[in-house]
Amino acid sequence: MSEKIVTLAELRANSTKDNLYILIHEKVYNVTKFLDEHPGGDEVILSEAGQDATEAFEDVGHSDEARELLPGMLVGEFEKNSELKLKSGAAAAQASRVSSAVVEQGSSVMYWAPLGLLAAWFGYRFYTTGAPY
Numbered sequence: 001m002s003e004k005i006v007t008l009a010e011l012r013a014n015s016t017k018d019n020l021y022i023l024i025h026e027k028v029y030n031v032t033k034f035l036d037e038h039p040g041g042d043e044v045i046l047s048e049a050g051q052d053a054t055e056a057f058e059d060v061g062h063s064d065e066a067r068e069l070l071p072g073m074l075v076g077e078f079e080k081n082s083e084l085k086l087k088s089g090a091a092a093a094q095a096s097r098v099s100s101a102v103v104e105q106g107s108s109v110m111y112w113a114p115l116g117l118l119a120a121w122f123g124y125r126f127y128t129t130g131a132p133y
């Protein structure tokens with residue numbers, strides 16, 4: 001099966017309530033009929049018309065059920081090298097950078113807290129056992 005390639009011009013030409021394409025993870029979906037059924041409302045999807053909706057779609061944390069609806073609305077693959085900067089790659093890289101920074105911060109606390117307690121204990125022992133001399 002050869003997949004249709006959707007151009008940026010086509011994506012932008014289908015950006016009204018009566019004819020709406022949406023771009024998620026480098027694929028274009030026809031959500032015209034789905035708009036009224038969307039649990040998150042039609043405005044949020046409409047506001048992503050003509051651009052890359054990947055980030056908005058992922059930020060909501062859509063369920064697997066929501067993701068399973070996508071193939072049924074597929075129009076085709078979005079053209080590579082379009083003037084529209086695709087978010088999937090960059091957004092994913094940024095998300096992993098942020099989470100690894102949080103992990104690093106967390107682990108340095110995990111490292112210093114017990115060390116501080118140990119130092120405090122030795123300090124306490126020094127003063128209680130060493131004081132008479």
Ligand code: HEM
Pocket residue numbers: 022029031034038039040041044045048053056057060061062063064065066067069070073
């Ligand atoms: C074709 C694409 C989309 C499909 C198939 C879809 C499907 C769904 C489904 C099934 C839910 C119910 C909760 C769940 O199962 O996760 C939902 C909720 C939601 N969606 Fe989407 N969605 C799409 C695109 C979008 C986009 C582009 C946005 C944001 C711009 C969006 C925003 C929301 C919000 C905010 C909710 C939460 C509603 C609530 O809990 O009150 N959705 N969507």
